[in-house]
Structures are given as C-alpha cells and as structure tokens.
Amino acid sequence: MHSYTEENYLKAIYRLSNKTDKGVSTNSIAERMETKASSVTDMLKKLSEKKLINYKKYQGVTLTKKGKQVAVSIIRKHRLWEYFLVEHLNFNWDQVHPVAEELEHIKSELLIERLDEFLNYPKYDPHGDPIPDKEGNFPIPSRIKLTEMSKGQKSVILGVMENAASFLQYLDKLGLNIGTEVKVVEKHNFDNSIDLLINNKQTVHVSHEVARNIFVSN
Amino acid sequence: MHSYTEENYLKAIYRLSNKTDKGVSTNSIAERMETKASSVTDMLKKLSEKKLINYKKYQGVTLTKKGKQVAVSIIRKHRLWEYFLVEHLNFNWDQVHPVAEELEHIKSELLIERLDEFLNYPKYDPHGDPIPDKEGNFPIPSRIKLTEMSKGQKSVILGVMENAASFLQYLDKLGLNIGTEVKVVEKHNFDNSIDLLINNKQTVHVSHEVARNIFVSN
DNA sequence: ATTATTTTTTAGACTTATCTAAAAATATTT
C-alpha cells in the first residue's frame, strides 16, 4: 500500500497544514522530517502521482482527501498505541512517543479496531491529544491555552502542545499533569509568566513559553 | 541496529538450522524467503561481515552466537505478540501470524519486557510453540507427535508444527484445539491414518499428514 | 573419471530513498 516513509511524509504535511492555511512549504517539511529539501521534492512528486497531495512546482502542497485520510489514520494508530503503552504497560508519558512512532505503521485494520475496543474507545491520548475515530472524526475539544486564562480563573489541564520528553519531564517535576487542577494566582506583565496554584496546594511559577504549550479546559 | 530484512533472514536460517545439523543451504533459504538464490548470497555476505553467521562460499551457513541471539529474540517477540492478539484482542489462532510478522520487528526492549509482564510470562503461544524468556531459554517441552501415540493411549493437544491458516481452520472444523483431550481409537496401517476420540465425545478421522503436524503431551 | 546436472556465486541492472552541488524560480531589499 504505502511505504513507511510515505506515511511519515503525509503525517508531517498534515501537522504542518494545521499551522497555516496556505500550502505547506518544501523547507518546512524538510525541517520537520530532518532531511534535505531535495529529498522532499522527490517524495512530493511521488505522493502527487499517487494522488495523495496537490502539488505544483514552487507552490507548496496540500493534502488531498485521500492523503488526509491516510494521515489521520496514522495519527489514530499512534495515539491509540500511546494510550495502550501508558494504561496497560506502565510507560510514562515521556517514553511512549518513539515506540508509537514504530507501532503506528503496522498495517492490520483488524488490529487497530480490536485495540480500540480493548482500550474502550479512548478519546484522548496520554498527552491530551484527541484520538480520531474509525471514520477519522476528532472529538470536539473545548480547550484553551493556559496563557489565555485570566487572573483568578480556575481550570483543569487537558493536554500539551509540545511532546518532547524533556518538556514532559519538566512538567512532572512542577507537578503539572493531565487532570491537574490549576488556578491563576498572578500574571506578570513584564515577561508574561504566571503563578499557578495547583490542586489548591502548592504554588508554582511557569514561564510564558511553558504556559503556551499547555491546554486547559474551557 | 539490524534491518527488518536482516532479521527475517536470521529467523529463516534459525528455523532451517533446526531441521538439519549441517549448514543451511542457499537454496533452502531462498525458498523459505520466497526470493532468488542470488539475493540470498548477497545477504549472506552482509550478515557474515556483521558476524551474525558463519559463511564460507559454497559451504552453507550456520548462525553465530550473536546471530542466534537475534533470531531467538525475534521469535520471542513474535510469539508474545501472538499471545497478546489471541488473549486480549480476540484474534483467532489462524489470524495472528501475518500481524505478528510485522510486530516482531518493533525495536523497544522496554516494550517487550513490559508486554511479557502484562501477559504474565506465558510459556507457549496460541499454536503451542514455546516462548523463549528474556535470556533466550526455551521452556523444556515434553511432547510427542500425534503419530507417535499408540492405540488406546490418551493425551492432550499441546501444539502444532504447521501454522498455515488453512491447516488451523481445518483443525478447528475437526474440533481439535490446544487443550483438547484425545484418545487413539484405531491406527490404520494402510495409510497411517488415525481414529481419534475427542473429549470423550465424538470420533474423528485424521490423516497421517495431519497427525504428524500435531503435538500432544507425553 | 568424464560428462551432465544441480547449486551457488558473480556481474550488471533496477528501485526506493537519500545526499551534494548547481541551476531555476520566487521573494526581498535597496
């Protein structure tokens, strides 16, 4: 069907598409895939021939319906496996990504349906990212960035934008996890950092950079 | 580390080694891998350079200690995944092989250790094949072929030698599964077929070809 | 022990995905 590599390109293009409404540039793909622009161009031609992307030279690319379907199905597999690893094999949330990166390419349809059933159709992965269903529909998330909360407001952490292990470990250290209750005690204008009261117990200080990578319930 | 393809060659050589005490021939590998002898030769050179096999031109190959370790670890992963698929995802025993064939190449050490723990350290896969432990040691099997049973003897089915889906489905139809109690009612000399009483209920007739692919407890 | 057959290896070509270096197109600056 599609090669491991093709699937990874489609996934990368999908992710980048969500950040702009224009076409995705060759360089941005190269950067994300940690490869060279010339390699990207070669692959774009191939994906275009397979009708997985819309591609005109120098114009940037968008996914076709078919391409989007493939991308979403890979993301679905990735997140279901992450959920499995954390819930059943006792992985930490900062350990699952590289393993799921491999598991997401296992081909069997039956496997992923049965896994979904076994896990009881989870809606969010361990990082709080939404898991699309079999038809490719995402659960409607009602969440805002932590930076958008106002002073005195209370909320619950739903997920993160950045999945790097180092970031997740830092959050663990601060005591910030999925489900943690937070209240904005103070917002500092000079650097946009925030003082948070967590679970009505201790207070922690988070930088703007950290806060903008955390989603809370709305 | 080792490529998907290298791992498959090592697995094939390991399996073939168990059938002869001489070195494994190029042609036999080619047949098993459904590839051409010339491709096999190329790969043998590569595996030899990596010290995974002992190879001298025209002589046939054997696995080195290192090569055997890799092969056994792949088999371990394959069988643990098969067990998972049948026990937790409700796969039938004739559906698991192709999926496990992919899953066995997932690299994470932690994954397979945790999976083993989650499954409660099973000793046999759904086909009755022994699962080596982390150190590569197989459980000592005490089993004989169904063809070796004598008239009147009672026993329990422990496993099969042939894993083709069509064969497994045929066994299902006959009512023969892992754990099924069988008693040899009659052995027919002219074609070596056997009449079996299963679970003290119905009697079935199995050909020599079928019987020699079934393992029973000793 | 020579010939014939089978097995195995070599040589050269193809495919997929990658790279470097250079050319072409687009964007930015003055």
Add this chain to the structure above:
DNA sequence: AAATATTTTTAGATAAGTCTAAAAAATAAT
C-alpha cells in the same frame, strides 16, 4: 525595477535490497 537573497527543483551519485543471465563450483550419473 534591478540586485540580492532565499527557496525550490534538477542532475547525478550512493546505499540497501532485489532481479536476470551467465559463470564457477560442487554433486550426481554414466
């Protein structure tokens, strides 16, 4: 708008794994 800089594409090479066709070695047959 001309010059400069950036982005993207092309051309040609490389590595892994495969293939066909032919050569070399080993085995079997007369």
